[in-house]
Amino acid sequence: MNSKVSRRGFTLVELLVVIAIIGVLVGLLLPAVQAAREAARRMQCGNNMKQLGLALHNYHSAYNRLPQHGGGTAHVAGGPDNVLMLSVLVPMTPFIEQQAFWEQISNPFVATNGNTYPAMGPAPWDTGYDPWRTTVGTFRCPSDPTVPTAGQFGMNNYAACIGDGINWTDRGGINDNGTPGNPQAADQFLRGVFKTRRATAFRDILDGLSNTIMMGEICTDAGNREIIGQPVFIGDGAVFTNPTTAACTTNAIDPQRPQFYLPTAELQDGRADQWNRGHRWMCALGMYTMINTIRPPNKESCQSHNTDGREGTYTAASRHQGGCHILLGDGAVRFITDSIESGNQEAYIDQPGVESPYGVWGALGTAAMRETLDAEAF
Numbered sequence: 089m090n091s092k093v094s095r096r097g098f099t100l101v102e103l104l105v106v107i108a109i110i111g112v113l114v115g116l117l118l119p120a121v122q123a124a125r126e127a128a129r130r131m132q133c134g135n136n137m138k139q140l141g142l143a144l145h146n147y148h149s150a151y152n153r154l155p156q157h158g159g160g161t162a163h164v165a166g167g168p169d170n171v172l173m174l175s176v177l178v179p180m181t182p183f184i185e186q187q188a189f190w191e192q193i194s195n196p197f198v199a200t201n202g203n204t205y206p207a208m209g210p211a212p213w214d215t216g217y218d219p220w221r222t223t224v225g226t227f228r229c230p231s232d233p234t235v236p237t238a239g240q241f242g243m244n245n246y247a248a249c250i251g252d253g254i255n256w257t258d259r260g261g262i263n264d265n266g267t268p269g270n271p272q273a274a275d276q277f278l279r280g281v282f283k284t285r286r287a288t289a290f291r292d293i294l295d296g297l298s299n300t301i302m303m304g305e306i307c308t309d310a311g312n313r314e315i316i317g318q319p320v321f322i323g324d325g326a327v328f329t330n331p332t333t334a335a336c337t338t339n340a341i342d343p344q345r346p347q348f349y350l351p352t353a354e355l356q357d358g359r360a361d362q363w364n365r366g367h368r369w370m371c372a373l374g375m376y377t378m379i380n381t382i383r384p385p386n387k388e389s390c391q392s393h394n395t396d397g398r399e400g401t402y403t404a405a406s407r408h409q410g411g412c413h414i415l416l417g418d419g420a421v422r423f424i425t426d427s428i429e430s431g432n433q434e435a436y437i438d439q440p441g442v443e444s445p446y447g448v449w450g451a452l453g454t455a456a457m458r459e460t461l462d463a464e465a466f
Contacts, residue, residue: 126231130408133229133245133305134421140226140246140303141419143183148290155179157248158259158285158372160208162266170211171264172285175377176248177227177369184226193219212371215239220370227369231407234308236367243308244369247377247402249301249414251280252450253437254328254382254399257374260284276440279454280380281417284372290417294456297417301452304379304404305412309356309364313349315341316405317365319375319389321354327390331382331401332433336390354394363396365389373397379404381453382446384430385412414452424449428466 147155160174182190197205201216210217223235223242232245250257254277261274262285271286278286281293281302293300309317322335340353349355356363368376375396383389383403391400404424406412411425431447443459444450448466451459 126408129230130423133231133406133408134413134423136226136229137246137303137305137413137415137421138419139184140180141415141421143180144302144415145419146183147180153287153289154281156285156287157250157282157377158262161206163264168206168210170209172259172262172266173212173372174208175212175370175372176282177224177244177246177377181224184224186224186226189219189222189224209370212241212368215241220368224369229305229406232308232366233407234310234366241368241370244366244377245306245308245406246303246415247306247366247379247404248282249280249304249453250282250284250374250378250380251278251455252381252444252446252453253277253279254331254380254401257284257378257380257399258397260286262286277437279437279444279457281455288455292455293417295451295454295458295461298420299452299459299461300417300455301381301414302417303415305406305414306366306379306402307405307407308366311364313351313353313355314347315349315388316347316386316403316407318349318355319365319391319400319402320349321391321394323354323393325392327392327400329436330434331390333390336388336401340390341388349388374400374402378402381444381449382430383433384426384428384449385424386426422466424466 144154155176157176158172160170160172163169163171193209195207199205199216199218203216205217209219212220220241227244227246229245236243256274256277260278260283261269261271263269281288281300307316320336320340326333326335340349342348342350365375371377373396379402382401385404387403389401389403392398404412411423414422414424416422428449429447430449432445435445443457444454451461
C-alpha cells in the first residue's frame with residue numbers, strides 16, 4: 089500500500105502577511121540605517137577638519153606663521169597675477185598630503201587649454217587653470233551633496249574665520265598691488281585669527297588657542313534658495329550697522345518656510361554658478377571661504393551689494409542636524425549648536441578694542457579681545 093505525503097505550501101494570505109511583516113521591519117530599520125550613515129558622514133566631516141587643524145599647526149611649525157588668507161601674487165600692470173586673492177586653503181595643500189597638487193600650483197603650469205600660467209596661478213576666476221577646477225577631497229564634507237559641473241571651479245565646505253567684523257573684510261585695507269590702502273581703519277574690524285591679506289601667527293591669539301575659532305563649516309549652494317547655501321544681496325550698506333536689518337531677514341526670508349528665501353529676495357539665481365557659496369575653494373572672498381561669528385550657525389548670510397567681492401555676514405552652516413563643526417586654535421574640533429548664545433544681534437562694532445557684542449559666538453571668533461569664556465558655554 090502506497091503512502092502519500094501531504095505537502096502544504098503557503099496560502100496567498102500567509103504570503104501577504106509575511107510581505108507585510110517584512111515591509112514593517114524595513115520601515116522601522118530604514119531611519120536607523122539613514123541615521124547611522126549620517127553619523128558616519130558627520131564623523132568623516134569632523135575628521136577632515138582635524139586634518140586641516142594639523143595642517144595649520146604644521147605650517148606654523150615650518151614658517152612661524154599661519155598661512156595667509158588673501159595671499160598669492162600682487163597685481164602688476166600688464167602682468168599675470170592672482171591679485172592677492174588666494175584663500176588660506178591654497179598654501180595648506182602640501183600639508184594635507186597634496187604635495188604633487190601643490191607643485192602644480194607653485195610652479196609654472198601648462199593647462200589643458202594650452203595656456204601657460206605663472207607660479208601660484210592666475211586670479212581665482214580663471215576657469216582655464218586646471219588646479220582651480222580641481223576639488224580636494226579633504227575640503228569637502230560628505231554630507232554636502234552638491235558637486236561642480238564640468239568646467240566649473242572646485243568646491244569647499246571649510247572656511248577661514250575672520251572674527252566678528254564686517255567692514256574691510258574683503259581686502260583688509262591692502263590694495264590689489266600689495267601697497268597699504270587703509271590698514272589702520274581695517275584693524276578695527278579685522279578681529280579674527282585670519283585677517284585678509286595680512287600675516288598672522290599663534291602669538292596674535294591672546295584669547296587662548298582653545299577659546300578661538302580658526303575655521304568653520306559652510307554649505308555649498310545647491311540652487312534651491314536655502315538660506316544656508318546663499319547670501320542675500322540687499323543693495324545698500326545697512327548690514328554694516330545692523331546685521332539683522334529687515335532687508336536681510338524679514339524682507340528676504342519666507343515666513344512659511346524659514347529655511348528658504350522668498351522668491352523676491354535677490355540671490356545669485358540667473359548668474360554664473362561660480363558666484364555661489366563654497367563654489368571656489370581657492371578664492372579668498374567672503375562668499376567662498378570666509379565665516380564671521382555674528383549670526384549664529386545655519387542662519388542667513390547677507391551681502392551689502394550684488395557682487396561676490398563685497399563685505400557682509402557670512403554664516404557658518406552645515407547639513408548636519410542642529411549645528412556645524414568648528415576648528416579651534418588648539419586643533420580641537422567642536423560641534424556648535426544653532427542655539428549658541430549670540431548676544432545682541434542688532435549691535436555694531438563702532439570702536440576698536442570693545443568686546444564682542446555677539447555673545448559667546450562672537451567671543452569665539454575674536455582672537456585678542458580678552459573676553460572670558462566658560463568652557464561649558466560651548
